[in-house]
Amino acid sequence: MKKLNINELIWFIILSSFAYYIYKLFNTGKIYLYIHPRMFKYVYFSYVVFVILSISQIRSIFTPIKTNKIKIDYIVFIVPLFLAFVVNPNNLSGKVVSNKGVNLGNTSLKNIEKTITNEKEETLQSEIISDNDTNTDMYDDTDTNNNMDSDIYSESDDVDYYHNPDGVKFFEILVDTNEDLDRMLGEEVELIGFVFRDSDFTETRFVVSRLLITCCAADAQVVGLLCEWNESSKLEDDEWIKVSGIIESTTLYNEYLERDEILPLIKVTKLERIETCEDPYIYPYYN
Amino acid sequence: MILRTIKNKVENLIIFLLSIIITIILFKIIISFKGNASSFIQKDDLEGFTIVFLSIIFEAIPFVMIGAFVSSIIQIFVSEQFIAKIIPKSRFIGLIAASLMGFIFPVCECAIVPIMRRLIKKGVPLHIAVTFMLAVPIVNPVVLASTYYAFSGQAYMVFLRGILGLIGAIIIGHLIGKIQNKKTPLKHETNHEHHSCSCGYHYHSQQSNRRDIVSKIINIIQHTSSELYNVGKFLIIGALLSALMQTFISRSYILSIGHGIVSSSIVMMILAFVLSLCSEADAFIARTFVGQFTTGSIVGFLIFGSMIDIKNTLMLSGSFKLKFVIKLIATISIVCFIITMMVNIVGF
The missing domain is CATH 2.40.50.140 (Nucleic acid-binding proteins)
Incomplete structure (x- = not known):
């Protein structure tokens, strides 16, 4: 059995969650809360790229491990995802x-x-x-x-x-x-x-x-x-x-x-x- | 031995998951305080902050991806020798050529940092790379067109932005080249996280057969991924800071500071830096200041904001020495300020 490369696994999860979240935004129409419709094509583009990157990342999950430490930097990527899924904002208040x-x-x-x-x-x-x-x-x-x-x-x-x-x-x-x-x-x-x-x-x-x-x-x-x-x-x-x-x-x-x-x-x-x-x-x- | 490493991994993973769960619980608690005056973060504020924060990311990330992609292509297909060959021998011609690159290379300022970093690593002289980085987000058909629309056909605004932006970028590039001289502005590669980043593309690039298209594509994808990781984290921190300031510091407060010729220019430049708007969008915001601020300070907003802002500063500091980033920002601020004052004095 191949060993799991945790760092690569986390990066895979991050990439796929971004892809999933964008998909969800379009699906529920909440994307209108974030971006002007004019910009939608760019967000679609980033969705496609996230999907491609996640797929290619699957390969890397089993690459040889170079370091044992989990990279602390991943926290930075988790913060927005985390806010997105937990706060799950519904409206931007006038105040x-x-x-x-x-x-x-x-x-x-x-x-x-x-x-x-x-x-x-x-x-x-x-x-x-x-x-x-x-x-x-x-x-x-x-x-x-x-x-x-x-x-x-x-x-x-x-x-x-x-x-x-x-x-x-x-x-x-x-x-x-x-x-x-x-x-x-x-x-x-x-x-x-x-x-x-x-x-x-x-x-x-x-x-x-x-x-x-x-x-x-x-x-x-x-x-x-x-x-x-x-x-x-x-x-x-x-x-x-x-x-x-x-x-x-x-x-x-x-x-x-x-x-x-x-x-x-x-x-x-x-x-x-x-x-x-x-x-x-x-x-x-x-x- | 193997057992121990696995145990280590599992432990790490558990700690990681636990910390996530704890933060989730903390947030749930904060949110459950909604409407309660005793909690210092209101639900509205948190929601608003989240929307602003995520919207900056969603807006910028496609362009960062493009930047990462172009940078990977440069890395894989363009050789140092080729770059050395096409760079003009004359410093002046080189600067002008770099500043006009935007016309054939229309990317906005979110995408430019990874590309510029890659160019420097490939041996492009610093003054040319800096001019390129500063000019492309301004002198770029998409940005100039959006400026034209935003100012409802006042063509002189487009000319002011374009021409002054060009001149500014050339001057700054020249100065930075002189100041930095031959010292490398890049962080030491060995200290750089890049290497501990286990994307494994170095490994691939050595192994791959030059003619193998599939392996090249995989190479580009993996490269893009690692580039996105390197730049993305700074983009997110930048977006976070910008969203925090936007949610909790009132814009009218910043604006109320200055109305004089000098102070209004400074205020508009600070605002451009803080707001971190995409250079394609900032003209629409700048337009709302017409009548409240001098033309010079609005030009300052348009030029300075495209050259540097919070998220760019952070992206730069990811790969360049802090001292260099400070020098660069100082030079940009001074030159932009002088340009702004000149427009104010000449008067439009």
């Missing part, structure tokens, strides 16, 4: 992410909108079949015709462009209010998101928010719209809600820009508590 910045809709969102239209333009051009002749003319002047473009953009929602339709709607309203608040004033909107509160908010105010992911969960940001509701204090942080209301505007002091800023504010007419959403994030820049 944790708010450490990295909250975006109530200031200038930076405008850029996102432009990016979206640019990228949308590209995807549409590549899918010529789905392109109507009437539309193509409009894409030439993207910058001057932003509103038009975003209209076209929302028309093509039935294409499975994003993972979650609620998130898409949320993002569109967010972008629209930022792009042209005046036009949106008085409109009635319905948003699904979680409750987020900053320490300096007044009692009646909260933010109906989502997490915006550009690449992976490490770059998540809280984005959302400020809401005003008399019974806000009854809401708990991170609770998922469906808000209906009318868009108004308000001013809030922005400590970075050191001046007041006009922000959209939703006067809540109806509020409903819902179950935790399966897809808490929104993913711009899908390509």
Whole structure:
């Protein structure tokens, strides 16, 4: 009988557990919690490599033993696996992410909108079949015709462009209010998101928010719209809600820009508590 | 004798498994405290930390694998003589050529460390290897395109990042080459864990028939595996540190430190270092700072973050002498800071 090489065995277990965990993430759909769908192909790739490496590692399990000591370094690889299997995270809370910045809709969102239209333009051009002749003319002047473009953009929602339709709607309203608040004033909107509160908010105010992911969960940001509701204090942080209301505007002091800023504010007419959403994030820049 | 070694193994294995079980129990206890104010780690924090930590790993590991793979291919197929032959004799031309490699060799900064280490072992001069390492993650079609998208078609941002990144990489490579002179930056091979790493590929490479394709493939796979082990552990430690800082130190706190021209540049560079974002993704984060920070400091964020960050520092320290890593980071910081200040002064 051949002798077992423990170090190689541990490395085999590590490699195969990584492969298994990635497989499990895709299988349960939890991968959406970690990575932007754009990056999925790379994660698939790493899955394949892990599988290949594990298979080739089987051979090495029986190679001659050079040292008796178990390499302490393996602990490093076990830590993430361990956290993954034991903690088995289900959601990224807004409170944790708010450490990295909250975006109530200031200038930076405008850029996102432009990016979206640019990228949308590209995807549409590549899918010529789905392109109507009437539309193509409009894409030439993207910058001057932003509103038009975003209209076209929302028309093509039935294409499975994003993972979650609620998130898409949320993002569109967010972008629209930022792009042209005046036009949106008085409109009635319905948003699904979680409750987020900053320490300096007044009692009646909260933010109906989502997490915006550009690449992976490490770059998540809280984005959302400020809401005003008399019974806000009854809401708990991170609770998922469906808000209906009318868009108004308000001013809030922005400590970075050191001046007041006009922000959209939703006067809540109806509020409903819902179950935790399966897809808490929104993913711009899908390509 | 054999019996004793087996006994030894079994003992080791038991200790190993026991320690795992103990840690699992500890974590279960921590988790069961959820919502309890007396426990200092909340479930939310732990979950958030885990997600951020794992997502950095999942994001980076495919690229580390590519790096490990390329490095194995270089190891097996490229000879020292070949490298000596293609390296330009003129130092200046060599530096420029190295800095432009990114166009034909588009990898991001997670993949570059194992490749650069392999190149140095194969006899590539240090200044060229350093310039190569710093420039490739910036001057690379994928990264430049994502920068273009992130800044919604403001082409000057792409030019600033590309050109200043190139210049910076060349200057740093030149300086590091001069500072380090002929001393080897690599850790002593004999002290290196590499050797105790029982992947057995040295054994194979001696045995294999040169023309045997199967054995070459096996060779590459085993090499990739050992490379992944060597770099992966530092990637994980880096991801861990970065995730810890992201979860427990508020970004607005870092940002609130500086708004002046000088302090904002420093803050943005620290942020780039701490966040350890992939160079393909960092432009999207940098964009959110437009309006809050000067263009110079945003350029600083984009250049410095692609050149060096927590996870790269750790990956470097795995194979290079600590003194060299410190010198390298110091040089990169100073040069990037000067570039940042120049952009600030010229003003865009």
